[in-house]
Amino acid sequence: MNNSHNDNQDNLISFLQRNQPIPPSAYPDLEQKIIDSLEPRSFRHRKYCKTLTWTIPSAIATGFLFTTVSMGVRTPRIAIEPKDLENFLVNNWQDTFNTHSTTFVEDSEADWLLPAVSESKQTVSVSSK
Amino acid sequence: MSEMLASEQASKADTESETGVQTEQELILLCQQGARASFRLLYQRYQQRVRSTLYQLCGKSLLDDLVQEVFLRAWKGLPKLKTTKYFSTWLYRISWNVATDQRRKLARGKEKASFNEKYSDKERLNYDKDLFNAQDAPDLMHLHYQDLVQRGLNNLSFDHRCVLVLHDLEDLPQKQVAQILDIPVGTVKSRLFHARNSFKKFLEQQGISF
Numbered sequence: 001m002n003n004s005h006n007d008n009q010d011n012l013i014s015f016l017q018r019n020q021p022i023p024p025s026a027y028p029d030l031e032q033k034i035i036d037s038l039e040p041r042s043f044r045h046r047k048y049c050k051t052l053t054w055t056i057p058s059a060i061a062t063g064f065l066f067t068t069v070s071m072g073v074r075t076p077r078i079a080i081e082p083k084d085l086e087n088f089l090v091n092n093w094q095d096t097f098n099t100h101s102t103t104f105v106e107d108s109e110a111d112w113l114l115p116a117v118s119e120s121k122q123t124v125s126v127s128s129k
Numbered sequence: 130m131s132e133m134l135a136s137e138q139a140s141k142a143d144t145e146s147e148t149g150v151q152t153e154q155e156l157i158l159l160c161q162q163g164a165r166a167s168f169r170l171l172y173q174r175y176q177q178r179v180r181s182t183l184y185q186l187c188g189k190s191l192l193d194d195l196v197q198e199v200f201l202r203a204w205k206g207l208p209k210l211k212t213t214k215y216f217s218t219w220l221y222r223i224s225w226n227v228a229t230d231q232r233r234k235l236a237r238g239k240e241k242a243s244f245n246e247k248y249s250d251k252e253r254l255n256y257d258k259d260l261f262n263a264q265d266a267p268d269l270m271h272l273h274y275q276d277l278v279q280r281g282l283n284n285l286s287f288d289h290r291c292v293l294v295l296h297d298l299e300d301l302p303q304k305q306v307a308q309i310l311d312i313p314v315g316t317v318k319s320r321l322f323h324a325r326n327s328f329k330k331f332l333e334q335q336g337i338s339f
Contacts, residue, residue, distance in 0.1 A: 026180065
């Protein structure tokens with residue numbers, strides 16, 4: 001059964017191979033036409049692509065390096081010790097106060113610039129009472 | 130520098146190929162560098178196989194155009210071909226792609242009539258004319274069988290036709306057919322089995338049994 005099946009297959013294949021349709025002959029100028037229509041290889045384009053592939057990542061890397069070096073690597077400082085934190089708060093509050101006091105001083109200075117006479121007059125008047 | 134080197138090698142190949150015999154791998158490498166003369170040799174080596182495959186897959190119409198398309202695609206794609214020893218498989222793959230594209234075009238109705246209709250109308254007329262002219266010729270039966278094989282192929286689905294043409298007519302091993310069509314070997318075997326059965330049935334309907 002199997003042998004006859006194989007024989008049938010072989011017969012079919014040999015029949016197909018013996019009688020396979022033969023393609024018509026090519027147009028006489030086909031070979032030349034194909035060779036003429038081949039595009040020239042663009043080595044420049046490939047070179048350009050290669051250059052571009054290397055230039056972009058290296059430019060990014062250089063920029064990153066430059067930024068890192070010039071700015072320095074900054075990590076935020078965190079007050080771990082309660083004492084540091086206390087100092088920080090005190091300093092900041094002092095700064096705020098100092099700023100305020102400066103304005104106060106400026107005000108007082110402005111007052112100080114007022115003629116001293118009137119002050120003395122007031123004093124006098126009080127004392128006369 | 131490399132550009133100059135490549136063009137020098139290409140021109141050297143042009144002169145060498147006119148006289149010397151080169152291996153296929155050398156030819157492919159030279160083609161990758163742009164040697165047209167080497168590509169001409171490759172064309173001469175493979176055009177018959179490509180032509181025959183396309184003829185059996187797509188028929189007579191536009192055959193020259195399809196052959197041209199295959200070789201132009203091959204020239205364009207050659208620089209990307211890494212493993213030169215698979216050139217033959219790769220070229221069959223391009224042929225199959227071109228045949229598939231042509232079939233899609235036909236299916237979309239871009240061509241006014243499908244291949245089968247064309248075949249049945251135009252080529253059938255030519256065949257009958259040939260038969261009439263060759264009535265006294267000794268290979269009348271051979272002509273008749275060739276027509277039967279052509280019609281039998283047209284009778285198969287495109288997938289079955291591809292496998293049968295590549296394996297049984299082009300005599301390629303199943304593994305290579307699988308690589309060309311990008312399908313598992315098991316699928317090749319199964320399609321081959323069904324294609325042969327369909328073909329056998331068709332031949333039996335025409336009065337030929339095995």
